[in-house]
Amino acid sequence: MENRKGTRACIGKRPVQLFIIFQFLFSIFLVSAGCGAPGDPVPPTPPVPAAIKDLAARQAGDGLQLSFTLPLSSISGEKLPAPPAVEILRGSVKPDGLADSKSFRVVYTIPGALVENYRTDSRVNFIVPIAPEEIKSHPGGEFVYVVRTRNSRKRGSADSNVVSVRVYPVAAPISSIEARVTESAVELTWPVPTATAAGEPVSTITGYRIYRSEIHPEVPSSPPQELPPGKPEARPAPLGFSETNSYRDASVVFDHTYVYTVRSVVRVDGNELESSDSRPVTVTPRDTFPPAAPQGLVAAMLRGAAPGTVVVDLSWSINLETDFLGYRVYRSEQEGARGQPLTPDLLPTPAVRDTSVERGHRYWYTVTAVDRVGNESTSGATVVVDVTQPSP
Numbered sequence: 001m002e003n004r005k006g007t008r009a010c011i012g013k014r015p016v017q018l019f020i021i022f023q024f025l026f027s028i029f030l031v032s033a034g035c036g037a038p039g040d041p042v043p044p045t046p047p048v049p050a051a052i053k054d055l056a057a058r059q060a061g062d063g064l065q066l067s068f069t070l071p072l073s074s075i076s077g078e079k080l081p082a083p084p085a086v087e088i089l090r091g092s093v094k095p096d097g098l099a100d101s102k103s104f105r106v107v108y109t110i111p112g113a114l115v116e117n118y119r120t121d122s123r124v125n126f127i128v129p130i131a132p133e134e135i136k137s138h139p140g141g142e143f144v145y146v147v148r149t150r151n152s153r154k155r156g157s158a159d160s161n162v163v164s165v166r167v168y169p170v171a172a173p174i175s176s177i178e179a180r181v182t183e184s185a186v187e188l189t190w191p192v193p194t195a196t197a198a199g200e201p202v203s204t205i206t207g208y209r210i211y212r213s214e215i216h217p218e219v220p221s222s223p224p225q226e227l228p229p230g231k232p233e234a235r236p237a238p239l240g241f242s243e244t245n246s247y248r249d250a251s252v253v254f255d256h257t258y259v260y261t262v263r264s265v266v267r268v269d270g271n272e273l274e275s276s277d278s279r280p281v282t283v284t285p286r287d288t289f290p291p292a293a294p295q296g297l298v299a300a301m302l303r304g305a306a307p308g309t310v311v312v313d314l315s316w317s318i319n320l321e322t323d324f325l326g327y328r329v330y331r332s333e334q335e336g337a338r339g340q341p342l343t344p345d346l347l348p349t350p351a352v353r354d355t356s357v358e359r360g361h362r363y364w365y366t367v368t369a370v371d372r373v374g375n376e377s378t379s380g381a382t383v384v385v386d387v388t389q390p391s392p
Contacts, residue, residue: 046152047074049084052160055147059167061263061276062197063129064143068160070115070124071149075157084149086110087156088128091144099144099162112151120235130167132197140166171205171264172197174278179260183289185250186258190278192245193264197276203266207243209274211236215257215282236261254287254373291321291369293380294350299365301385304355312354312385316367319350323371327352330379332364338379339364346370357387 050071057064066088073079091104108128110118118126130143144164150156171193180187188210196202213236236259240247252258259282263274296317304311314329326346331354332339342354342365357363366379 046155047076047078047080048155049073049080049149049151049157050075051158052147052149055145055160055163057145057163057165059165059170059273060127061170061173061274062132062135063127063276064145064165064167065125065127066145066147066163067123067125068147069122070119071157080151082151083112083115084151084157085112086115086124086126087148087150088126089146089148089159090128091146091162093142093144093164099164104146104159132169132172135167135169136196136198136200140168142166168268168273169196169198169200169202170266170273171195171202171275173276174262174264176279177260177262177281179281179283181283181285185248186252186260186283186285187246187248188260188262188281189246190262193275203268205264206267206272207241207265208245208247209241209263209265210239210247210249211261211263211277212239212249213237213259215259252283252285254285257282257284259283287323287371287373288375290375290377291319291324291371293377294319294327294367294369295380297365297367297380297383299383299385301387302353309355310357310359310387312357312363312365312387313351314354314365314367314383315351316380317350319369321369321371323373325370325372328368328370328376330366330368332366333361335364335384337364338366357385359387362386 050073052068052071055066055068057066059065070083070086071080086109087106088108088110089104090107092100094100108126110124110126115124118124128145135141142164143166144162146159146162148157148159172195174190174193177188177190180189190208193202193205239249239260247262249258249260259280261277261280263277265272265274267273294316298315300313302311302313303309316327319327326348327350328346329342329352330338330340331342342352354363354365363385365383365385366381368379369377
């Protein structure tokens with residue numbers, strides 16, 4: 001009986017053991033077949049951009065211009081799929097003069113889709129504004145910044161190198177620029193700033209720097225006042241320096257569109273500091289300037305080709321304008337009236353013969369000059385001719 005019971009107990013356990021072994025083997029089969037993978041597919045981890053190592057800064061008006069090279073690859077060396085977003089962090093300085101690493105906070109974020117708007121050549125340039133009241137309360141105060149980039153919300157790059165700049169009060173931005181177009185230049189004038197943006201008296205202004213950019217017709221351009229804060233005004237370039245509140249730009253070309261800004265300059269601790277940009281002025285100079293009136297008109301009456309006929313020979317001094325196109329000669333039989341053009345086409349040279357005169361008539365002749373865009377001068381001196389019988 002005892003052997004029989006032991007055999008029954010053993011037999012009773014085998015189905016359980018076989019079931020466990022079968023279940024284990026079946027689970028291995030499902031995993032190897034790929035049918036037992038739990039959950040949805042996991043997306044690839046966004047790459048972490050390499051840290052910026054060449055951050056530089058300088059005072060730019062009532063703010064700081066930060067400049068750096070945007071990373072193109074991740075910390076593992078792979079190329080970034082798109083420009084990363086840029087975070088700008090401001091910190092404070094400890095009593096020992098070093099930056100407090102725990103004090104940095106994000107003050108500006110440039111989305112990756114907009115970073116290109118601030119790139120010049122291979123570097124990103126962004127102006128971080130500082131409240132004029134803060135500069136007023138801490139003249140020469142030290143401002144520290146770092147930047148970092150990120151391709152995802154949770155995975156940002158390491159912080160860049162720390163930059164530190166002392167910021168001083170400068171003149172308030174120039175409120176307006178007046179532009180006057182002349183035949184040979186665009187003449188700019190502006191009011192002299194007398195205070196900082198915080199309302200304090202400004203240091204002696206040593207001069208002004210003029211900047212100019214050109215808007216090409218085929219390239220759409222936002223009005224300067226609609227550009228995002230910190231964005232350069234359509235890539236302005238230094239044009240010149242003036243010690244007075246005026247400037248004459250003689251390098252303009254008619255029908256081109258230019259945007260001008262001006263910054264006043266002060267000297268602090270031996271360094272030249274510029275104000276923020278003035279309010280821009282956009283100018284498209286047009287050639288509305290006619291040539292000078294032809295001078296020295298003279299007339300002579302000569303025999304015509306046919307017997308008994310006469311012609312009036314007219315000549316005058318040549319015009320020297322670079323855009324000169326031709327002359328137009330007018331003839332009238334009434335004093336004080338311009339009359340009609342003598343020829344349907346412009347005359348390229350300062351001379352013409354009138355072969356349609358009649359004896360016994362009096363004619364008044366005047367000459368004008370025309371340039372390439374159609375501007376016509378006033379008339380020069382009038383010459384009167386009485387047509388008589390030609391001398392034998």
